[in-house]
Amino acid sequence: MLEIRNLVKSFGGVKATNDVSLDFPDGSLTAVIGPNGAGKSTFFNLITGALEPDFGQVLLDGVDLAGRSPPEIVRHGIGRAFQVASIFKSLTVEETMLAAVSADQRTSAVLHKRFPLPEMRDRAEHVMELLGLAGKRHRTAATLSHGDQKLLDIALALVLEPKVLLLDEPTAGMGPEERWRMIDKVRELWESQKITVVFIEHDMDIVFKIAPKIVVLCYGRILATGTPDEIRNDSAVIDAYLGTEHAGAAA
Amino acid sequence: MTEPEAGRAQTLVPARNGAALQRYRDVLIALIAFAVLASLPLFTGSKALLDFVIRCSAYGLFATSLNLLVGYTGLTSFGHGMFFGLGAYSFGLIMQKLGVPIPVAFVATLAITAVVAAIIGAICVRLKEIYFAFVTLAFQMLIHSTILSWASFTGGDQGLRGGIPRPASLGIHLSNHVHLYVTSCALLILGLLAMRQIAQSPFGYTLRMIRDNAARASFLGIDVWRAKLTVFVLAALFASMGGMVMALFVSGAYPEFAYWTISGEAIFINMLGGVSTFLGPMVGTVLLLLLNDTVTRFTEYHGIVLGVVILFFALGLRKGLLDFVAEWYAHRRETGEGR
Numbered sequence: 001m002l003e004i005r006n007l008v009k010s011f012g013g014v015k016a017t018n019d020v021s022l023d024f025p026d027g028s029l030t031a032v033i034g035p036n037g038a039g040k041s042t043f044f045n046l047i048t049g050a051l052e053p054d055f056g057q058v059l060l061d062g063v064d065l066a067g068r069s070p071p072e073i074v075r076h077g078i079g080r081a082f083q084v085a086s087i088f089k090s091l092t093v094e095e096t097m098l099a100a101v102s103a104d105q106r107t108s109a110v111l112h113k114r115f116p117l118p119e120m121r122d123r124a125e126h127v128m129e130l131l132g133l134a135g136k137r138h139r140t141a142a143t144l145s146h147g148d149q150k151l152l153d154i155a156l157a158l159v160l161e162p163k164v165l166l167l168d169e170p171t172a173g174m175g176p177e178e179r180w181r182m183i184d185k186v187r188e189l190w191e192s193q194k195i196t197v198v199f200i201e202h203d204m205d206i207v208f209k210i211a212p213k214i215v216v217l218c219y220g221r222i223l224a225t226g227t228p229d230e231i232r233n234d235s236a237v238i239d240a241y242l243g244t245e246h247a248g249a250a251a
Numbered sequence: 252m253t254e255p256e257a258g259r260a261q262t263l264v265p266a267r268n269g270a271a272l273q274r275y276r277d278v279l280i281a282l283i284a285f286a287v288l289a290s291l292p293l294f295t296g297s298k299a300l301l302d303f304v305i306r307c308s309a310y311g312l313f314a315t316s317l318n319l320l321v322g323y324t325g326l327t328s329f330g331h332g333m334f335f336g337l338g339a340y341s342f343g344l345i346m347q348k349l350g351v352p353i354p355v356a357f358v359a360t361l362a363i364t365a366v367v368a369a370i371i372g373a374i375c376v377r378l379k380e381i382y383f384a385f386v387t388l389a390f391q392m393l394i395h396s397t398i399l400s401w402a403s404f405t406g407g408d409q410g411l412r413g414g415i416p417r418p419a420s421l422g423i424h425l426s427n428h429v430h431l432y433v434t435s436c437a438l439l440i441l442g443l444l445a446m447r448q449i450a451q452s453p454f455g456y457t458l459r460m461i462r463d464n465a466a467r468a469s470f471l472g473i474d475v476w477r478a479k480l481t482v483f484v485l486a487a488l489f490a491s492m493g494g495m496v497m498a499l500f501v502s503g504a505y506p507e508f509a510y511w512t513i514s515g516e517a518i519f520i521n522m523l524g525g526v527s528t529f530l531g532p533m534v535g536t537v538l539l540l541l542l543n544d545t546v547t548r549f550t551e552y553h554g555i556v557l558g559v560v561i562l563f564f565a566l567g568l569r570k571g572l573l574d575f576v577a578e579w580y581a582h583r584r585e586t587g588e589g590r
Contacts, residue, residue: 048470050470069469070469070470071469071470071471071472071473071474074470074471074472075472079470080470082467086464086466086467086470087463087464087467088459088460088463088464088467088468089463089464090459090462090463091456091459091460091463095456095459098456099453099456099457099459099460099471100471102453102456102457103457103460103468103471103472103473104471104472107453108453108454108456108457108473108478109453109454109457109477109478109481110452110453110454111448111449111452111454112448112452113270113452113453114270114271114273114274114448114451114452115270115451115452115453115455115456116270116453117270117453156467156471157470160471160472
């Protein structure tokens with residue numbers, strides 16, 4: 001279980017994350033929404049070690065990871081994918097997967113053997129199949145389509161076999177149809193891999209359709225948490241964010 | 252040994268033992284190359300040709316080691332020549348002052364290089380791009396001026412004079428020209444094979460990840476700083492080897508070996524030959540030395556000619572010669588498959 005306790009992060013006078021406490025039970029799927037500048041990405045950066053919190057705890061199965069380095073946090077089982085696909089542009093899909101497994105198996109400093117080691121194969125193969133990238137294994141990452149690059153980014157996080165997977169806007173920059181394909185994929189992964197998934201998303205239709213639980217951030221604070229129905233009818237959320245259109249549609 | 256070729260080899264053979272086969276292929280190529288080079292004295296009495304190959308060995312080891320930093324890791328060092336100079340001077344001084352057998356001096360020089368590179372690397376590899384380039388350059392200047400000003404120990408601007416003693420050991424007489432030649436070739440081939448192994452190891456792929464996207468690599472659990480420091484030290488060792496071959500060849504060591512222009516030459520060699528293939532710098536070495544030797548014979552303004560060639564490669568082609576060949580080859584293969 002991932003527990004966030006009283007997390008605080010300020011930039012100058014701005015509190016980008018202001019006393020956030022949340023629980024993400026094992027195997028849950030949660031969407032994080034909020035207007036631009038609500039502190040969603042900062043929240044992810046604090047959990048994954050890209051930023052050091054000023055105060056508070058990030059507990060994964062009771063171990064406090066707040067303030068530790070990204071490699072350490074990854075090794076404890078929190079993986080992430082990025083808003084702008086963060087990949088290795090000159091490596092092929094297959095090399096990318098194998099090299100990530102190598103990092104996880106702690107063979108990334110091995111000098112005397114040839115890459116790839118046989119024991120890297122199965123996991124890399126499995127995740128490529130899972131994300132439908134197996135047919136593009138010999139393509140260089142830079143030549144992939146935008147959608148496939150996002151999938152490769154998620155595959156990179158997934159191949160480490162994390163307990164918690166954080167997805168920063170998996171559908172960013174995609175057309176409507178591609179968005180749905182991507183989010184179906186995310187849901188499918190969540191169901192088949194039995195991992196905790198937290199994702200940031202802007203498209204309300206997507207969020208209300210697939211996320212069993214929603215967290216609304218606003219000015220670094222938690223505005224509301226709950227099921228899609230609860231969020232849709234929450235007056236604070238309607239005022240701050242949704243406007244009346246969605247509320248009207250729900251009524 | 253270009254990467255496109257390596258990719259093809261992997262698709263042709265069953266995936267599981269492809270990596271092992273690739274290693275056998277590399278060793279085979281190395282053995283053939285060594286056999287060809289080593290038998291050269293049987294066919295020609297030309298001392299100039301053998302000298303040329305010895306110089307290629309020294310510069311080739313040095314330039315290829317720089318490619319481990321520039322091409323594979325994305326660390327552009329402007330001071331890599333300091334380890335070439337350090338190798339030449341350490342080896343020369345140990346032989347002159349201590350009179351130990353050559354293999355002992357060889358290993359001791361590598362050890363000294365490793366320690367110095369670890370200290371300098373620990374300071375430099377945290378720095379980003381241009382800062383890394385300039386701080387490595389600063390260290391190079393520091394070593395160069397130390398050599399110049401510590402004249403009682405290093406001979407100052409006169410260099411290590413009086414020749415480096417080359418006693419026979421293990422049945423190898425390095426004062427004999429052919430023995431020196433074969434030893435240089437052997438060091439070159441062994442060094443290249445070792446660097447090829449580093450480039451194709453899991454660590455080599457860690458370096459590629461760092462070059463492409465260091466932040467992402469750290470989110471996969473890689474200690475980027477440690478990997479960069481490791482490759483910095485490894486590259487320094489091979490540069491130092493190149494320096495030792497040079498010291499043996501000229502039987503001395505001179506401040507120019509540690510001057511910043513030697514780093515510049517290595518960068519130039521990498522631009523000439525190309526950094527996207529393993530053997531690019533080796534091709535660049537042969538090209539540069541050939542250019543140097545022929546151009547200086549015809550004109551005293553060889554600097555201008557070399558400058559024009561650099562501009563042609565840097566601005567005209569925007570890649571090295573072997574990059575060009577590799578791309579052409581990959582393109583031909585693609586269109587061939589399409590048919």
